[in-house]
Amino acid sequence: MSVKTYRSSLLFFFSEFSTYFRFSSRYRTNNYDMTNKCLLSVLFLCMVHIAFSQEKYTISGYITDKNTGEGLIAANVADLRTGKGTVTNTYGFYSLTVPGDSLFLGVSYVGYQTQVIPLFLREDMTLDITMSDETALQTVEIVATKSEELIEEKTQMSSIKVPVAQLKKLPAFLGEVDILKAIQLLPGVQSGGEGQSGFYVRGGSQDQNLILLDGTPVYNASHLFGFFSVFNADAIKDVTLIKGGFPARYGGRLSSVLDISMKEGNMKKFQGSGTIGLVASKLTLEGPIWKDKAAFIISGRRTYIDVLARPLIAYSFAQQEGSTGTLGYYFYDLNAKMNWKISSKDRIYLSAYSGDDQFYTRFTDEQERGGEKVSEGVQVGLGWGNLTSTLRWNHLWTDKLFSNTAITYSRYRFLTENSFTSEEFVNDVLENGTNVGFGYVSGINDVSAKIDFDYIPVPNHFIRFGANTTRHVFIPGENFFNFELISEGEEVFKLDSIIGQDTTYAWENYVYIEDDFEITSRLKANIGLHYSNFLVDKQQYHSIQPRISLRYLFGNKLSVKASFATMQQNIQFLTNENLGLPWDQWLPSTDAISPQTSWQIAAGAAKTFKGGYEVSIEGYYKKMNNVSAYKEGASNFDGVDWQEQITQGEGLSYGAELFVQKKVGKLSGWIGYTLSWSWRRFDDKNFGEWYPFTFDRRHDISIVGVYELSDRWNFSATWVYGTGNSYTFPTSLSYYIQDFGFGGFPTPINNVTERSNYRLAPYHRADINADYSWGKKRWKNKISVGAYNAYNRKNPFFVNPETEFTFNEETGEFESRQVLRQYSLFRLIPAISYSFTF
Amino acid sequence: MKFNTIYIVLAILLIGSSCQDYLTKTIEFEDVGFEPQMVVNFKITDSIEVFNxxxxxxxNYANNANPEYQFVEGAVVKLFIDGETFTAEEQTGVDPxxxxxxxxLTLPDGFSLTNKQYELEVTHPDYPTVRSSTYIPLSPTIEDIEFEKEARTSTEFGYVNVQDAVRFRIxxxxxxxNYYVLQVLNNGFFLSSEMDDPLAEPTFLSGFLISDADYPVDDPEFTIYFQSFEDTEMELVxxxxxxxxxxxxxxxxxxQYRSSQNFGFFAEPVTLFSNIEGGLGIFSAEQVQEFEL
Structure with a gap:
């Protein structure tokens, strides 16, 4: 019972009691005896009971988009009398328990028309609500209320819900809207470097981000060495990033959770959308399988540089007589999902994602001389990609208890297969031949089962609890070889061999409980506990992780927030900090490699100002233990046992973030600024001293603006600035005498006396975009024209020390000097794309 | 995996060469903390009396593209052994x-070097004085040396590989x-060898680095495998x-440094160990025992 309800009950009791007492006094002034005393006592107790048990009823249901039938995540539902409210969960479900009476139910969601629904509540009721994002007035009353839970009201801090509709209006790299690149524009989040879609949160490493697609982990979220992310924005419904104050339902990574929900499919009507861009095109189709009961969505994207270039490449290969060949690279993504409302209480979802990068080359050369034919062939294939799938069952046990049960599968695989063939035919009979094949495979497979419950007993409590179990299969790397030798028509030698590191199996389990509850009207808390267990071989790791977030709301709608969270990460990603490669591996903790752990405290303030400007400022301090990194001298090309390549140490990061966001209106966007420090320390690196992390970034600024001039014209621009990454250079050159016992000879040594002793140039870039839309309701068109790196800056990708030779005219000799050559990847890149919806 | 490297390098070269000027720029090297220092290379062994x-x-790494090996002329080198001072003689005019x-440095005849503490001091007016110290621990006893001909056979890629073995205890x-380097020599040359012991770290001289702190017993047993030859001229040691x-x-x-040089940009930089205070290099000591097999 809330304080307000309690107070009104007491007032009710005292007013009734005093009325009775006055009545009694009037007629029994002289006979106030024990009987009266007893009666009064009974009445008092009854009234207390009545007062405190004023009948409450629960309104529950789903809030969906009127046009598509899709559930709306985090829509706001409130009893406008009392101000008590709740938000919808990930599936659009809400449950609100309020005293029975006439009430006005306010329903709001950003970008949608706010509704106020009058109700007379005498019993529990199911109320499914549809909301429209159209501007025309609806039959329901429209009032000016807040459109969603305001930032200062949320208990959760360090969390940003990224509006996908707004993301789609931002400038796109080569015409491709990229969710992960947009994430990098948020404070506390930074990119790894030029063009990369990997991200680093609050001084954490790349592997410390849990990326969930419909609740299933995605292990490698990048295409083309990180220049594109695997997420097709057309198939995405919701994106939420959590950087700290992690709710107990999340675990397994130290630094962030990026929770991405796919669209569910339009329950009402068939519709589609597509984009034709410079490097890729995509098409999304969705519609009802059974109107208002079942729907599907399927979305595909593919690059086609290889297809366009194929004739040219084929022509190039064919210049030599007898030769044919092809060469190319492409990536694709395919998202598919269907959902089925079995009943008002049950709903099933089946979703899948498949995406691959493929590099291939095939070359054959055939030469004929008389009856002899000599054929040589080379085939090289290099591919990597993810496959995820989720089977989900939503069930409403009661109007206050909602469950989500899911079985998920996630696989990341890197595979290269290569072969060289040489064959000699005499009169079309194979006389001599050699076939050499070799390849390499590595990856990770996960199968998980989980159940999550949302229990909303009263508006003041939102309780979540659940459990998860995951079976990990780690394939650290297998090389396979085959060799076949044919001589004079007979096979004289054949070899088929596999060499590699052992596949490792692990179990990861967790249970959690959290309660988001309103202690007073000003003080709200989210308190939770996450317990995880990791079993690999015979080694078992346990971890109890308390989580707490507090929010105190002042009278002027300014809130202060604080959070504390401990995390444990049982798997790690072995990668080079200079450049991630697709064969970098996810690997488990073992008896030799301990799980990474962290604790983070954060504090801040938030307020929404007039005009819808959300302002938040946060400071954080994060300590990480058992952080994994390559040992000195180790490389992701080195084929030794991965456990021998890893060292573990400490990490420390702290800083402050400012975020000003405007979500609605003609001009929307945000400004983010991060001031941060991030350090690492390993006993066997840098002489055991702390040194700046490669992605230590003192200043990071993002300015994002979207201006909707009219229904036809939309303009957007972004500008980013970041302190350059740290780099390690030798300070001097010297010689070591290698003495073999019979003299010695000098070997040059580059002396590294301190890690991270150099900073790359600052990174800054502006991107611009203009959209022009036209068309009727049935078929809408949009042309987007933009530019990446609009002012053509040479941003650093990497630097390399090189020797520069200059001719000295005075001496007539060439002189050499050591210089740094900075390599950039992308200068000004214009882009144009055409999009359509129907 | 190496072929993947080639593809990546080729791709980078392709991109880089096609737009070299457009995508690159030259930056002057900033000072990354260079200090002129003396570099010492000095190893004491108890088997000789004259040391080089x-x-x-x-x-400076920043402004020396191809530095040559350069002696420091005029340095004064002193070695202190249990209170006695020995000064090294400089060879002037040597060709680097x-x-x-x-x-x-020449020690008196019969001067014992075992179980002593050595301190080194090198001075020069243009450089910071450098100091260092080192020590040879007591010699271990090598026990139960056993040579086994054709100790094991393996087949790799269709070829039969026969290896001899030597087993011993320290x-x-x-x-x-104690720290050891274990090696097998043939006619004075290092012989390529293998150890199955995961605690034995291979070194560039085909030997194995051992720290006895890694072993729970006082007399750990070691086995070194090496290629078996039918060569009667072999003198295995x-x-x-x-x-x-x-x-x-x-x-x-x-x-680690050597390994990192193979992978360049993709390898973690190595901070090379030095025990030279105020300078660079290495001052070390060793005691050698050899056993004919």
């Missing part, structure tokens, strides 16, 4: 392209930590070097 010492100098040492009889901790740490980091 190299005193060279480091050069031919000779790599420029100081010679008993140091003390509580202090088991060589056990009892090295100072500084030598052990240096060889460990030097092995």
């Amino acid at each position: 010492i190299s005193i060279s100098k480091n050069v 392209t031919i000779n790599v040492y420029n100081h010679i 008993n140091d009889n003390t509580e202090e930590t 088991l060589q056990i070097k009892n090295i100072s901790e500084s030598e052990y740490l240096f060889l460990q980091s030097y092995e």
Whole structure:
């Protein structure tokens, strides 16, 4: 019972009691005896009971988009009398328990028309609500209320819900809207470097981000060495990033959770959308399988540089007589999902994602001389990609208890297969031949089962609890070889061999409980506990992780927030900090490699100002233990046992973030600024001293603006600035005498006396975009024209020390000097794309 | 995996060469903390009485494209052994392209070097004075040396590989930590060899680095495998070097350094171990035992 309800009950009791007492006094002034005393006592107790048990009823249901039938995540539902409210969960479900009476139910969601629904509540009721994002007035009353839970009201801090509709209006790299690149524009989040879609949160490493697609982990979220992310924005419904104050339902990574929900499919009507861009095109189709009961969505994207270039490449290969060949690279993504409302209480979802990068080359050369034919062939294939799938069952046990049960599968695989063939035919009979094949495979497979419950007993409590179990299969790397030798028509030698590191199996389990509850009207808390267990071989790791977030709301709608969270990460990603490669591996903790752990405290303030400007400022301090990194001298090309390549140490990061966001209106966007420090320390690196992390970034600024001039014209621009990454250079050159016992000879040594002793140039870039839309309701068109790196800056990708030779005219000799050559990847890149919806 | 490297490098070269000027720019090297220092290379062994010492100098990485090996002329090298001072004789005018040492230290005949503490001091008016110290622990006892002909056979890619083995125990009889380099020599040359022991770290000289602190017993047993030859001219020798901790740490980091040089940009930088206070290089000690097999 809330304080307000309690107070009104007491007032009710005292007013009734005093009325009775006055009545009694009037007629029994002289006979106030024990009987009266007893009666009064009974009445008092009854009234207390009545007062405190004023009948409450629960309104529950789903809030969906009127046009598509899709559930709306985090829509706001409130009893406008009392101000008590709740938000919808990930599936659009809400449950609100309020005293029975006439009430006005306010329903709001950003970008949608706010509704106020009058109700007379005498019993529990199911109320499914549809909301429209159209501007025309609806039959329901429209009032000016807040459109969603305001930032200062949320208990959760360090969390940003990224509006996908707004993301789609931002400038796109080569015409491709990229969710992960947009994430990098948020404070506390930074990119790894030029063009990369990997991200680093609050001084954490790349592997410390849990990326969930419909609740299933995605292990490698990048295409083309990180220049594109695997997420097709057309198939995405919701994106939420959590950087700290992690709710107990999340675990397994130290630094962030990026929770991405796919669209569910339009329950009402068939519709589609597509984009034709410079490097890729995509098409999304969705519609009802059974109107208002079942729907599907399927979305595909593919690059086609290889297809366009194929004739040219084929022509190039064919210049030599007898030769044919092809060469190319492409990536694709395919998202598919269907959902089925079995009943008002049950709903099933089946979703899948498949995406691959493929590099291939095939070359054959055939030469004929008389009856002899000599054929040589080379085939090289290099591919990597993810496959995820989720089977989900939503069930409403009661109007206050909602469950989500899911079985998920996630696989990341890197595979290269290569072969060289040489064959000699005499009169079309194979006389001599050699076939050499070799390849390499590595990856990770996960199968998980989980159940999550949302229990909303009263508006003041939102309780979540659940459990998860995951079976990990780690394939650290297998090389396979085959060799076949044919001589004079007979096979004289054949070899088929596999060499590699052992596949490792692990179990990861967790249970959690959290309660988001309103202690007073000003003080709200989210308190939770996450317990995880990791079993690999015979080694078992346990971890109890308390989580707490507090929010105190002042009278002027300014809130202060604080959070504390401990995390444990049982798997790690072995990668080079200079450049991630697709064969970098996810690997488990073992008896030799301990799980990474962290604790983070954060504090801040938030307020929404007039005009819808959300302002938040946060400071954080994060300590990480058992952080994994390559040992000195180790490389992701080195084929030794991965456990021998890893060292573990400490990490420390702290800083402050400012975020000003405007979500609605003609001009929307945000400004983010991060001031941060991030350090690492390993006993066997840098002489055991702390040194700046490669992605230590003192200043990071993002300015994002979207201006909707009219229904036809939309303009957007972004500008980013970041302190350059740290780099390690030798300070001097010297010689070591290698003495073999019979003299010695000098070997040059580059002396590294301190890690991270150099900073790359600052990174800054502006991107611009203009959209022009036209068309009727049935078929809408949009042309987007933009530019990446609009002012053509040479941003650093990497630097390399090189020797520069200059001719000295005075001496007539060439002189050499050591210089740094900075390599950039992308200068000004214009882009144009055409999009359509129907 | 190596082929993948080639593809990546080719792709980068392709991109880089096609738009070299458009996508690159030259930056002047900033000072990343260079300090002129003397570089010492000096190893004491108990089997000889005349030592060669190299005193060279480091050069700034930022402005020396191809530095040459440069002696420091005029350095004064002093070695202190249990209170006695020995000064090395400088060889002036030596050609650094031919000779790599420029100081010679001669000890008196019969001077015992075992179980002593050595301190080194090198002074020069243009450089900071450097100091270092090292120590050779007591010699261990090598026990149960056993040579086995054709100890094991394996088949790789269709080829039969036959290996001989030498087994032995090292008993140091003390509580202090000892460090060893284990090697097999044939006619004075290092023989490529293998150890199955995961605690044995291969070094660039085909030997294995051992720290006895890694073993729970006082007399751990070791086995070294090497290619079996039907060569009657072979003179196999088991060589056990009892090295100072500084030598052990240096060889460990030097092995990492060598490995990193193969992978360039993709390798973690290595901070090479040095026990030269105020300078660079290595001052180490070793004691060699050899056993004919």
